[in-house]
Amino acid sequence: MKKGVIVAVGILLMAIFVFSAPKIVLNMVQVFTSPSRTEILQNIIDQFEALHPDVQINLISPPYSTAYQKIYLMLSTNQPLDIVEVGDWSLEGVVELGKLINLQPYIATWDASKDIVPGLMQAVSVTGGIPYIIPNGVYAKALFYRPDVLVKYGITTPPKTMDELYADSLKITDSKKNQYGFDFRGTGLPTNFIDIVTTSYLNDIDPNNMYKLTNGQLWFKDPRALEGLKKYIDFYKYTSPKDSINWGFDEQVNAFVAGMTPFLFQDPDTTGLLSTMLKPDQWMTAPLPIGSSGKVYPSYGFGGWGITTYSKNKDMAWEFIKFFTTPKISAYFCKDYGALPVLKSVYDSDPYFSHGVFKAWQYMFEHPDTYVFTSYPLNNKKWTEWNEYQQDTMQQVLLGNMTPQEVLNKWYDFWKNAFSM
Amino acid sequence: MVRLLEKRVLYVKGGAKSAPLFIFWMILPVILIISIFTFYPTVNGIILAFENYSVFNFSNIHFVGLKNFNKILSDPLFWTALWNTLWWILLSVVFQFMLGFGLALLMRDPFKGRGIYAGLVFYPWALSGFAIGILWSWLLNAQFGFINDILMKLHITSQGINFLSEPSWAFFSVIMVNIWYGIPFFAIMLLAALQSIPEELYESAQIDGAGVFSRFFHVTIPYVSSTIFATLLLRVIWVMNFPDVIYGMTRGGPGGTTNILATYMINIVYYKNDYSLASAVGVFIITLLMVYSVFYLQFTSKHGSGEF
Numbered sequence: 001m002k003k004g005v006i007v008a009v010g011i012l013l014m015a016i017f018v019f020s021a022p023k024i025v026l027n028m029v030q031v032f033t034s035p036s037r038t039e040i041l042q043n044i045i046d047q048f049e050a051l052h053p054d055v056q057i058n059l060i061s062p063p064y065s066t067a068y069q070k071i072y073l074m075l076s077t078n079q080p081l082d083i084v085e086v087g088d089w090s091l092e093g094v095v096e097l098g099k100l101i102n103l104q105p106y107i108a109t110w111d112a113s114k115d116i117v118p119g120l121m122q123a124v125s126v127t128g129g130i131p132y133i134i135p136n137g138v139y140a141k142a143l144f145y146r147p148d149v150l151v152k153y154g155i156t157t158p159p160k161t162m163d164e165l166y167a168d169s170l171k172i173t174d175s176k177k178n179q180y181g182f183d184f185r186g187t188g189l190p191t192n193f194i195d196i197v198t199t200s201y202l203n204d205i206d207p208n209n210m211y212k213l214t215n216g217q218l219w220f221k222d223p224r225a226l227e228g229l230k231k232y233i234d235f236y237k238y239t240s241p242k243d244s245i246n247w248g249f250d251e252q253v254n255a256f257v258a259g260m261t262p263f264l265f266q267d268p269d270t271t272g273l274l275s276t277m278l279k280p281d282q283w284m285t286a287p288l289p290i291g292s293s294g295k296v297y298p299s300y301g302f303g304g305w306g307i308t309t310y311s312k313n314k315d316m317a318w319e320f321i322k323f324f325t326t327p328k329i330s331a332y333f334c335k336d337y338g339a340l341p342v343l344k345s346v347y348d349s350d351p352y353f354s355h356g357v358f359k360a361w362q363y364m365f366e367h368p369d370t371y372v373f374t375s376y377p378l379n380n381k382k383w384t385e386w387n388e389y390q391q392d393t394m395q396q397v398l399l400g401n402m403t404p405q406e407v408l409n410k411w412y413d414f415w416k417n418a419f420s421m
Numbered sequence: 422m423v424r425l426l427e428k429r430v431l432y433v434k435g436g437a438k439s440a441p442l443f444i445f446w447m448i449l450p451v452i453l454i455i456s457i458f459t460f461y462p463t464v465n466g467i468i469l470a471f472e473n474y475s476v477f478n479f480s481n482i483h484f485v486g487l488k489n490f491n492k493i494l495s496d497p498l499f500w501t502a503l504w505n506t507l508w509w510i511l512l513s514v515v516f517q518f519m520l521g522f523g524l525a526l527l528m529r530d531p532f533k534g535r536g537i538y539a540g541l542v543f544y545p546w547a548l549s550g551f552a553i554g555i556l557w558s559w560l561l562n563a564q565f566g567f568i569n570d571i572l573m574k575l576h577i578t579s580q581g582i583n584f585l586s587e588p589s590w591a592f593f594s595v596i597m598v599n600i601w602y603g604i605p606f607f608a609i610m611l612l613a614a615l616q617s618i619p620e621e622l623y624e625s626a627q628i629d630g631a632g633v634f635s636r637f638f639h640v641t642i643p644y645v646s647s648t649i650f651a652t653l654l655l656r657v658i659w660v661m662n663f664p665d666v667i668y669g670m671t672r673g674g675p676g677g678t679t680n681i682l683a684t685y686m687i688n689i690v691y692y693k694n695d696y697s698l699a700s701a702v703g704v705f706i707i708t709l710l711m712v713y714s715v716f717y718l719q720f721t722s723k724h725g726s727g728e729f
Contacts, residue, residue, distance in 0.1 A: 069694060175580045178564055187674060242583040243563040245675040260564060388692045392498070395676035399588060 024313050026320065028083035029060040029074070031067040031090075032303060036272065040336045048323050055316060057083075068094075075099040075308065082311040083320060086133055087303045089387070091126055092379045100132040100306040106318050107131060112325060115343045123300050126379045133304030134321050136330075137339025139267040140298045140373070141192060142360040143286045144274070146262035158286035159263075162200055162231060162296075165289045169239035169263055183261035184240035186395065188248025189387045191376075193265055194232055194394060196298065199374075200291020201228030207374045210299065211415050218421070220412035228291065229404045236398055245398050256283075267301060271357050272338030285360040290370060297374040298364065302342075382418035389414060467707075470700035475693075489701035498677040499702070502685035506661060509596060509681045513660050516600040518653060521607025526641075528608070529615045546605035554669015557598045561585055561670075585671055588678035595667045595679050602666060607652060614648035615641070654717045658710060682706050 030041060038061045045057045060081075062070040068090050074081050075097050086094045094100060107113045113121070120138065125131045143165075145158050153172045159165040169181020185193040199205050201224045206212040211219065219225050236244065240261065247255070253270065255261045257277045264270075265288065274283050290296045305324065307317045323329060327345050334341045335352060340361055347353050347362075354362045364371035377383060393410055396402040402410075415421075473485045493499045528539060545553065560567050561584035569581040584594045618641065626636050642649075664683035667673060673680035673688055680688070686702040689695055 065691075072694075178581070187672075241564055241581075241586075243586040245586045246671065255564070258565070385693070392677065395674065399676045399678070401676070 023054045024056070024316050025080075026055060026057045026082045026313055026317055027060060027080045028057055028305075028320075029062070029067075029071055029081060029085060031064065031071070031085045031087055032269075033061040033064050033067060036276075037337050040333060044324060044329055044333065047329070048320055051323075052316075052319070055320075057320065072097065078310050081308050082313055082317040084306045084308060085136070085303055086306055088124075088126075088301050088378060089376075089383070091124070091133065093384065094306075095127045095132050099309050101309050101314065103131045103134060103307065103318075107134075110322065112322070112343070115327075115345050116325075117342055117344055120300070120302070120342060123375065124302055124304055133306040134325055135302040135304040135342045136324060137269075137303055137334055137337065138342055139269060139301035139303075139339060140361060140364070141196060141265045141267060141288060142298075142364065143288055144256065144264040144266050144270065145284055145286060146256070146259055146282060147284055148282045149259045149262040158284070159289050160287075162197060162289045162291045165263060166231065166235065166239065169235065172262070173239050175241070178260060180241050180255075180261045181239035181263055182235045183252050183256050183264035184236050184244035184247060185249075185252055185265075186236070186245035186247050186398065187391060189391055190394065191387050191390055192299065194229075194390065196265060196288060196296065197232040197235065197291070198225055198228035200289075200296045201225065201231070201293055202291075203293035203295055205295075205297050205372065205374055207297075207372055210297065210374050210376050212419075218412055218415050218419075220408045220415070224293070226404060226408060229408060233397060233404060245395060253277075268340050268358070268361065269338040272336060275338075283357075285357045287360050287364045287367075287371060295370055295372055297372050299374050299376055303339075377419075380418050382414070386414065386418070463707075466700050466703055469697050470704045472697050474697040474700075475695045485697070489698050490705075492698060493701050493705070498680065499685060501677055502673075502680040502682050505592065505679065506681040506683075508592075509599070510657055510660050512596050513599045513603060514653065514656050517603035517656065518607050518649075520600065521604045522611050522649075524604060524608040525611035525615055528612055543605040543609060545602050546609070550602065550663060550665025551669045553598065553602050554666040556669075557594075557666075558585060558670045561594055586675050588675060591671055591675065591679045595670050598670065599660070599663070599666050603656070603660070606656065610648060610652045611645060614645040618644045650721060654721070657713065661706070661710065682709075 028045075030037070038059065041059055041061075045059060049055055049057060060070075071084060071086075071094065073079075075084070075094070076099075078099075084094070084100065086100075107121075116135070117138065120135055121131055122129075124133055124135050143158060147156075150156070150168070150172070153168075155168050155172070159168050165182070171181075172179055173181045195210055199210065199219070202213070202219055202222060204214045205219070206214050206216075213219050213222070241255075244251070244255075244261075252261075252264060252266070253273060256264045257274070271285075288296045288298055305321045307314050307321070311317055324333070325342065327343055327349060330341050330343050331346045331350050331352075333339070334346070335350075340358070341347060341350075341353060352358065380386075390411065393402065393407050397404060397407045470489055471484055471486060472482055473488075474482050524542065528535060528542075559565070561569075563569060563581035563583045563586065566581065566584070568584070569578070572578045572582065573580070582590065584590050622640050622644070623636055626640050631639065661681075662683055664681065664687055667679055667681060667684050668687065671679045673684040677685070682702060682705065686699045686706070689699040689702065693699075
């Protein structure tokens, strides 16, 4: 009797194992890990698995700070990985490993590809014009501000120009009260922040290359650039806490939430974070302030999904990416995580992305002559080195060890060499 | 120990010949573990320093000679880090020692609640250095920090001191925290040594008319000198390879002003992903420590205090 029970249980267990074992296992790694993002992705994966009972997706979520190292190692050593997330700044490097497939054949047979925001597929095809990823979200900086803090100082509308932003910031700065204006970014690769302020003083930046003018020359020796950079340094000196030389993303958000620095340049993913930390009437967004040139040069940031060359289940991986890029899922991901959707139809069908805090981006997209979306030379071999070099040299200027003119000369030399000019 | 083992082997095997073999098999696992986890990475790390190994490019790794060394030697941040390392070691170890020794002297004689007091004093030593660093980075924060808040409430300063963003303050702050963190080490080691001094020595010195200072310099110091030498010299190596506090507090910033060689090396791996360049810094650290160890061994063989 006892023996019979044991055998029966054994058979049952084996049956459960055999029949429940999924036939296809996909391993997927994300880069921009955060607890809420992991939850959102897991939710999307659950929905996909419900539609495909024979598929199991394992989500790997390394901490953001070491994510790329992990991805490089996993790809280089052909560890089981089917779907890989890559961000814009690292795309060229990952593609160079030769472990991502060209998605063009899949895209050719995919109707929804026509629904992708114009220009975005070109933007993600940084390497030789080949699309290695399908973007999952778009990012661009806008001005975040705290109406509740500003109203105490009689400021009721967000600044429209860099000069206004500076004047407002200066007006409210009082270090004795621990009140400052501008939410400065000193570390954690502040490239975007430096460039947004500096380039806004030039009216002829090449939209295809943030560091060149439309006449093909570098702008670092242009007197207008010096003026712009000086303004950026003034933001640090006179409207930000000295500590902000050490601030990265987390510190910026903390200072903004505390109301200490009520003006912040950030990406839409910050909205997800802020909505959990502040009440809706405590924060708002506005288009980036324009510089003395009458323009400002934001840039598109993006992340996306790619498929590995050695994946045994490329078609199923593509099925998942397609599923992720349907209007419903894309809208859900972007709403909860706070990215701008990659599909045109989402903007049309979902008023969420053209109202409230997203209105600022909508406005910038609609005025491309003033808000000139500009590309970084991401495919340049020196790009990664540049981010750290710019950060280090900028800090030397902020500490007073180098003059703005000296640093511009150094940057000129760097890019002259990098572009082989 | 060996003799004991031998006896046992003789008993088990009944033959003296198998004893060395037995010992060999017994220590083999340790040799293997140390070789795999210590020597192999070290040798590999040294080789790396002469290659162009970066996670961005695994397909084209080759020998590049002294290129990595040239690169770090021409980096002004490296020289700042080297200079900082010397100050970091000197100030940290000297003050850790003096304060730790003072504490040990105070705690030598029993008093009520000594056990609890000792527990509280030695507590930081049980925490992770990185956690200590993060803790202090918040305590010293210029805007929200507890220490600035106290200073302002006491009207010592009218606005927050930039402990971690003003370069001179920042380096002072990390050293101060490291001193605070390292005091228990000296206190524990020296207290143990002090407690081993026979009371009779003090009594006879007192009978001979020795005063407090005389007893200190002629009884206490000679008795614990071997511990002092050993702990001081050993501590230098530890402090040199101790980036935890700095990394938790400033990550070597602002502008590399609080970098020591160890944090400089970590930053290269972290931001540049250039393992070869970081290995070159590592080789430099190893070389410095080797030179130091030679002096250490020569010194201790003369003073007979290398029994660690």
